[in-house]
Amino acid sequence: MSSTFVPDRWIPGERLTGxxxxxxxxxxxxxxxxxxxxxxxxxxxxxEHLRALRRVGARAVQVKTAAQLAEVDALVLPGGExxxxxxxxxRFELLAPLQARIADGLxxxxxxAGMILLSDELDQVxxxxxxxxxxxxxxxxxxxxxxxxxxxxxxxxxxxxGPMDVAFIRAPxxxxxxxxxxxxxxxxxxYPVVVRQGLLWAAAFHPEVTGDDRLHAAFVATVRGx
Amino acid sequence: MRPSDPPPSSAAPQTxxxxxxxxxxxxxxxxxxxxxxxPEQARIAEEAGAVAVMALERVPADIRRDxxxxxMSDPDMVDGIIEAVSIPVMAKARxxxxxxxxxxxxxxxxxxxxxxxxxxxxxxxxxxxxxxDVPFVCGATNxxxxxxxxxxxxxxxxxxxxxxxxxxxxxxRHMRAIAGExxxxxxxxxxxxxxxxxxxxxxxxxxxxxxxxxxxxxxxFTAGGIATPADAAMMLQLGADGVFVGxxxxxxxxxxxxxxxxxxxxxxxxxxxxxxxxxxxxGEAMVGINLDTLPxxxxxxxxxx
Numbered sequence: 001m002s003s004t005f006v007p008d009r010w011i012p013g014e015r016l017t018g019x020x021x022x023x024x025x026x027x028x029x030x031x032x033x034x035x036x037x038x039x040x041x042x043x044x045x046x047x048e049h050l051r052a053l054r055r056v057g058a059r060a061v062q063v064k065t066a067a068q069l070a071e072v073d074a075l076v077l078p079g080g081e082x083x084x085x086x087x088x089x090x091r092f093e094l095l096a097p098l099q100a101r102i103a104d105g106l107x108x109x110x111x112x113a114g115m116i117l118l119s120d121e122l123d124q125v126x127x128x129x130x131x132x133x134x135x136x137x138x139x140x141x142x143x144x145x146x147x148x149x150x151x152x153x154x155x156x157x158x159x160x161x162g163p164m165d166v167a168f169i170r171a172p173x174x175x176x177x178x179x180x181x182x183x184x185x186x187x188x189x190x191y192p193v194v195v196r197q198g199l200l201w202a203a204a205f206h207p208e209v210t211g212d213d214r215l216h217a218a219f220v221a222t223v224r225g226x
Numbered sequence: 227m228r229p230s231d232p233p234p235s236s237a238a239p240q241t242x243x244x245x246x247x248x249x250x251x252x253x254x255x256x257x258x259x260x261x262x263x264x265p266e267q268a269r270i271a272e273e274a275g276a277v278a279v280m281a282l283e284r285v286p287a288d289i290r291r292d293x294x295x296x297x298m299s300d301p302d303m304v305d306g307i308i309e310a311v312s313i314p315v316m317a318k319a320r321x322x323x324x325x326x327x328x329x330x331x332x333x334x335x336x337x338x339x340x341x342x343x344x345x346x347x348x349x350x351x352x353x354x355x356x357x358x359d360v361p362f363v364c365g366a367t368n369x370x371x372x373x374x375x376x377x378x379x380x381x382x383x384x385x386x387x388x389x390x391x392x393x394x395x396x397x398x399r400h401m402r403a404i405a406g407e408x409x410x411x412x413x414x415x416x417x418x419x420x421x422x423x424x425x426x427x428x429x430x431x432x433x434x435x436x437x438x439x440x441x442x443x444x445x446x447f448t449a450g451g452i453a454t455p456a457d458a459a460m461m462l463q464l465g466a467d468g469v470f471v472g473x474x475x476x477x478x479x480x481x482x483x484x485x486x487x488x489x490x491x492x493x494x495x496x497x498x499x500x501x502x503x504x505x506x507x508x509g510e511a512m513v514g515i516n517l518d519t520l521p522x523x524x525x526x527x528x529x530x531x
Contacts, residue, residue, distance in 0.1 A: 010465075012462065012466075012467040012468060013252065013255050013445065013467055015439065015440030016405045016409060016440055016441050017409055017412050017440040041256070042493050043255070043256040043493060044253055045253055045255060046255070046256065064494065080253050080255075080257070080277070081278070081313055081314075083312065084257055084275045084277050084313075088489070088490070091275075092490075092493075092494075112253070124312070126312065140312060145314075145334050146314065146335075146361065147242070149241060149250065150246060151240045151243050151245055151246060152239040152240070167246055168246075169249045169253060170336070209245065209252060210245070
């Protein structure tokens with residue numbers, strides 16, 4: 001016997017067939033105890049994160065409202081356009097509730113635009129809304145424009161089984177670590193690109209687009225233990 | 227057709243791969259890309275929450291009004307817009323004009339739109355997009371056209387609609403055509419897929435991939451005639467991953483507010499309460515053109531082959 005988790009409604013990037021949502025998840029008995037991980041779904045590659053989380057055994061839902069945010073055990077801040085997501089967090093009154101949950105110890109995995117949003121400071125003059133919490137100063141588009149976007153393999157501390165297969169797309173990097181409790185798990189050209197500060201994890205690349213789920217698996221394992 | 231790139235085998239970074247080309251489009255999902263003709267408009271678009279801007283010399287409504295040959299923008303204008311914003315910048319090249327594309331790549335634009343809104347430079351051939359490191363988005367009115375563009379190396383598709391009309395009817399027609407044709411493929415057996423590939427005049431490998439995955443292998447936006455928040459939300463409910471808005475913003479009464487409203491409606495495309503809220507007091511939408519009064523030779527969607 002199994003129970004079917006209520007599937008999300010159609011999400012950008014999803015099948016166009018309507019009847020068979022590929023994101024539907026069937027969990028075996030007992031797996032209802034799996035952590036419920038939200039993916040902030042204001043804009044960006046939400047679907048790729050939902051799929052990666054489900055592949056590693058989490059229950060995953062999109063988060064568009066404060067009510068949905070209140071229910072999740074952990075949150076993913078996806079890739080996308082950080083200025084857009086930040087403005088929408090403010091306009092839909094999600095920024096303060098999200099900051100409050102992070103202050104209360106909500107585990108967060110942030111990739112690319114997510115890493116920018118989770119940073120305390122940015123290396124730029126123009127202001128943009130940030131969630132903050134991760135004590136780093138980050139630089140947007142640090143590797144250049146789209147022509148400089150790249151695929152690579154990268155060793156990440158704590159991720160076994162060889163280098164990760166990752167894509168850096170108009171990616172940021174950490175310019176400066178602002179507190180002692182931030183661990184650097186991977187670097188490119190001497191700049192941190194994967195960092196961890198307790199339950200806050202951030203990667204400058206997109207593990208969700210390459211199908212290398214090991215970072216998601218490690219994050220979900222931490223959430224289970226938290 | 228070029229097969230997808232193998233995963234990198236060493237730590238040496240590889241640029242210009244299919245994965246990073248298609249990947250940038252993945253990051254734009256659920257977002258709005260806005261046509262802009264000046265750095266000032268680009269800043270307004272970014273402030274409103276656009277995920278990218280499309281730099282061009284005249285919006286489609288003005289190209290219609292002015293007539294004449296529409297071409298790639300002045301490099302100074304493209305540079306000015308790249309300087310003005312931190313979000314991705316796209317720019318248009320004429321269909322088949324591979325040198326305009328080379329120029330735009332050298333300027334460092336993040337995406338090239340091989341666009342029917344400009345006057346075509348080649349009436350038989352589109353640009354061989356595999357030769358470029360910069361990704362391309364192309365228009366399509368149906369599934370076969372979308373798959374032919376993918377075979378030429380496009381990394382993102384947009385339904386064409388009828389640009390510069392403020393009339394969403396053609397965008398609806400093209401979204402329904404693409405989504406409906408994919409739905410039919412998903413019910414076919416292997417033998418029928420060969421016949422379908424012939425009918426769509428598209429590579430059978432791409433037809434099979436659509437049949438298996440129930441969608442295009444790349445991100446599908448919609449474009450052409452979107453003028454209101456409800457138009458944008460309707461396109462997402464029809465299966466678009468995001469929207470391009472051209473003349474609809476800067477040809478309206480209050481561009482700042484309308485741009486914000488379209489962004490917010492795109493995020494909450496399934497919530498009529500939000501769409502109603504953001505639609506209040508927006509002022510005048512662009513006037514719009516009825517398609518049955520548009521002469522055949524001014525229908526841009528027919529350009530491209």
